[in-house]
Structures are given as structure tokens and as C-alpha cells.
Amino acid sequence: MSTMRAVRVVGYHQKLEMTEVPVPEPTGPFDVVVKIGGAGVCRTDLHILEGQWAEKSQVALPYTIGHENAGWVAAVGSAVTNVAEGDTVIVHPLVTCGLCRACRSGDDVHCESSAFPGIDTDGGYADHLKTSARSVVKIDPRLEPSDVAALADAGLTAYHAAAKAAKRLTPRDTVVVIGAGGLGHIGIQVLKALTASRVVVVDRNPDAVALAVAIGADQGITADGSHVEQVLEATHGNGAEVVIDFVGEGGATAEGVRMLRRHGDYHVVGYGETIAVPTIDIISTEISIVGDLVGSYNDLCDLMELAARGLVTLHTQKYALDDFQTAISDLDAGAVRGRAILVP
Incomplete structure (x- = not known):
């Protein structure tokens, strides 16, 4: 089994740790595995480390954080038709069911049975991320994932x-x-x-x-x-x-x-x-x-349209994935202009 790097929460009020974990594989028919090209560093990541989300998310430690992700499709489940291996994608933060009333209304943020990679399950401070076909937005291959990753949540x-x-x-x-x-x-x-x-x-x-x-x-x-x-x-x-x-x-x-x-x-x-x-x-x-919580899948499509037209530009400060601690410290100290991005 091949392994990858993943930055994980090992305990609250403790520093993040880089570990080796198995590369995720599609197990369900609608699973999509994304090779991460950029993962945004968010103030919520600081709040997670402070334990502010512990009760709300009920996540089991250790787990990988990072909920602003973009990259390239690495593998897909048997029923995925909207993206193929190699496509450039930005990842909507939530994995949603598509069947509940909220999802049917396009209000998938309030899905009755969603998962939130980076909050309550493994996220994108890693080489790969597992998400779903409903969560990936295909973007212009000329867009660099590390330039747009933070549009997935901050944007x-x-x-x-x-x-x-x-x-x-x-x-x-x-x-x-x-x-x-x-x-x-x-x-x-x-x-x-x-x-x-x-x-x-x-x-x-x-x-x-x-x-x-x-x-x-x-x-x-x-x-x-x-x-x-x-x-x-x-x-x-x-x-x-x-x-x-x-x-x-x-x-x-x-x-x-x-x-x-x-x-x-x-x-x-x-x-x-x-x-x-x-x-x-x-x-x-x-x-x-x-x-105001995060936006819906349709909101993300609208935002990517503004980005494609050059009406919204993300100001980023990039860090190697191995330098995750520097990025976290810089954000905490208010030293980041725009958005900090980890690049594997």
C-alpha cells in the first residue's frame, strides 16, 4: 500500500504533526481522489487547534486538517461521469448526499448527512484527498490550483x-x-x-x-x-x-x-x-x-466564473507542505497578506 504525507491534529493545544498515512482510494461509486495542488490555511484551522470545534465536529483524533483544496483528479469511483483522471478541479468543502430536501434545493451546505473534510474527517493538508463527485468543480486547466485553492472556502x-x-x-x-x-x-x-x-x-x-x-x-x-x-x-x-x-x-x-x-x-x-x-x-x-456559513456548490461555480473573468483575484503567500508550521505561525501572528497556501 502506498503512503503519503499528511499534517495531522494529534491533540488540542498541541502542535500539528507531519505523518505518513495510506493514500486514499475510491471505495464508493461516487468517490473522487484529488492530488492536492494547493491547500489553504484558514483561521478556522487555528480555532480547531484551540479545541473550538471539538464538541461540534465530534472528530476522532488524530486526523488531517485542511478544507480549502484544489488539484487534479487522481482516481474516480465506478459511477463518476462529471470528471476524469487528470482534470483540474477545485473542491467544494462539503461532501453531501444529494437526496435530502436541502440538497434538492441547491442549499447543500445544510445537507442532512454531510461530511466536512478538514473539520470532521480527513482534509487536504496532504498529498491526496478523498471527496465526492458532487463536490468537485472542473476548472480551466490553465488555472494553477495553488492560486485558487482558497476560493474553495475563504472565497x-x-x-x-x-x-x-x-x-x-x-x-x-x-x-x-x-x-x-x-x-x-x-x-x-x-x-x-x-x-x-x-x-x-x-x-x-x-x-x-x-x-x-x-x-x-x-x-x-x-x-x-x-x-x-x-x-x-x-x-x-x-x-x-x-x-x-x-x-x-x-x-x-x-x-x-x-x-x-x-x-x-x-x-x-x-x-x-x-x-x-x-x-x-x-x-x-x-x-x-x-x-453566513460557507457557500453552496452553485455559489462556488458562480465564484469560479468571476475568477475566470478576472473579476476576483486571490492574493496568496505560498509555503511548502513541509513548512506547515511556519504558515500556521505567520497566520496566527497576522503576518499573512491575503491567504496562506500549502503546496505539496
């Missing part, structure tokens, strides 16, 4: 939130994006592609703010303590119709709610802290607090 989550927000945004509206990092810098580009509204970006890192403006944000604000006031000033004292919070920790949620206009939507994407809003404030201003 997809940002797209999902931005597309939901876009349904209500008009040319007269302002949307505030909190956090212009791995997700935020994609969200900004998606908002510019889907809406005519004004995009204002807030980040505590001046370099991230500069990147945000360079990729199309209408206004960049450095979070220096006066940023809530600056947002209010930019919206004539009213606040923004929509706030999309890609941070969700470190005090961002209280500030985000303060930036919101009456009847505004506050989209929660980044996470880590608790939102505390008096119920009287919610009803008297009629605000909505909206949760």
Missing part, C-alpha cells in the same frame, strides 16, 4: 455573504467590510462585481487597508479607535445599510453593530466572540443579525 464564504448582502444593496447604499484579510479581500472584489453600492473597508492593519483600496474599495479606514466615528461620518451620521464582519472577535462585533443604520443588516462571517445587543435595540432599530 466561497466571502462570496456567499457578499451575494446575500447584494440582494438588498442599491447604488445609494453603503456596505462596510470589517477585515480585509484572507476573506475580506475576496469579499470586497465580489461586492464590486455584484453591486453598485459604496464599499468602505475597516482594518487595523494599514497594509490591509491599502490592499483593499488597490483592489477597488471606495474608502479605506484604519481601525485606530476613531473608526466607528469615521464610518458614521462617511454615511452622514446614519450608519451603513449593510456591515459584513469578517473578523467577529476582539471587539469587532460591538463596533460593527454601532456602524449599522436603522433597519440595517449585520452579517457575521468571522467568529470567536459573543454578540451582546439589548433586545430593545434590535427591535427599536429593526436591525437583522445574519449568520
